[in-house]
Amino acid sequence: MWKFARVIVQHGSLVLFVLLQALCLIWVVKYNQPQQKIYLYSYQLMASSLQSKVQRSLDYISLREKNDSLAEENARLLEKIMNGMERENINEDSLHLPVLPGPYKVLSARVINNALDRRNNMITLDRGGQDGIAPGMGVITASGIVGIVTDTSQRYSLVMSLLHSNTAISARLSRSGFFGPLVWEGHDPAILRLKAIQKYADVRMGDTVVTSGYSVVFPKNLTIGTVSMHRVSPGSFTYDIDVRLSQPMTKLDQVYVIINEQKEEKLELESKFSRYE
């Protein structure tokens, strides 16, 4: 035993140094605020660029598959145009790309990082400030909504996923028109909870839930999901409505960022409301 200890004392000093230094570094980034910020920022930067590299190489492998799906989509669009030329009215809503009315511009982006396992989940996109993305913009896919941009760097942007405790999307029941905030309860990544729907409202299973368009983030009538459960708890005045997302958050790749060019104008006008309170 003593022999062993002596060997450690004589030859283990370098190992000891490495161990203690590692402990120090962990302490530094864990308990010192400025250092922690720098560490997290650098980590995010490195992780993002690594992830985009990995993604790029993976993309290369699946090029053939992508090609096929693009060709398929092309074919479908061509079909619609041909049909449209005959019938003179193209049903825009059924095109694969979401067509938005009014002041909105759409920018395509790819998801390069996506978390599901936490209470507050974030998504990283491969486009950022230099492409015109800014905090507060909505992110959607062809079949549903994804989240809201919170931070951008030069080439990447961070999106607060729907699966986040601060999420509150203004949503509306498409059939009956009642609206309320849509939040995530933190259990099932496929289910969100629609709140504040009065109990006299007409809610049915399978009802479509869409964006209300009352916020400046998402335009009106984008599909969010369908009602998968509804009930009124005893003593409550409002429904508990579970909404199954039409765009599963587990499968995100191509997304679209919505740029609202009249956002400032609307917010500025609405801020005048405080004068009358």
Place this chain on the structure above:
Amino acid sequence: MSKQWLGLIIRTLLYLLMQVIVLKEIHLGTGEMPGVAILVYPVVLLTLPLQIPQFFILLLSFCIGSLVDLFYLSPGVHAGACLWMMLFRPLALRLLEPKNGYPTDAAPTISDLGVVWFSQYAGMLLVVFFLSYFILKVFTFVYIGQILLGAILSLFVSGIIIFLLQLFFSFRS
């Protein structure tokens, strides 16, 4: 023998007290960036007797650094800097070894090894200490200028204080 150790412990405590009670309150420099840090407690580690194995020296430097960190509210910064400094101690001792080796039972102090030897030895290791201290404190090489400036100024100020204190104690004993 035990008297020597008792003296060592008392000296260590006095230096630490001076560091966290008096010197901590002196703020030189301007603005919110780390200015000049007056840190004299590393001399406690510098002057530990040569007979102590490197293993315990590292442990001691970690403990003393963490103790100072407790008062400076910067877990890991002082401890890390102390560890880096003490990592280079054997190298410094080898570089500065006198022709006929170190006297037995010596400590790397002015009274044992002379003014010139001590200033070379302390100078070398304090450069390591202050560089690693400011790197850990600033924590980004974006401000490399600030790191270097802080390290040089702090080394200058603290070095002079350390040297004078050592000189004073060596004359007294």
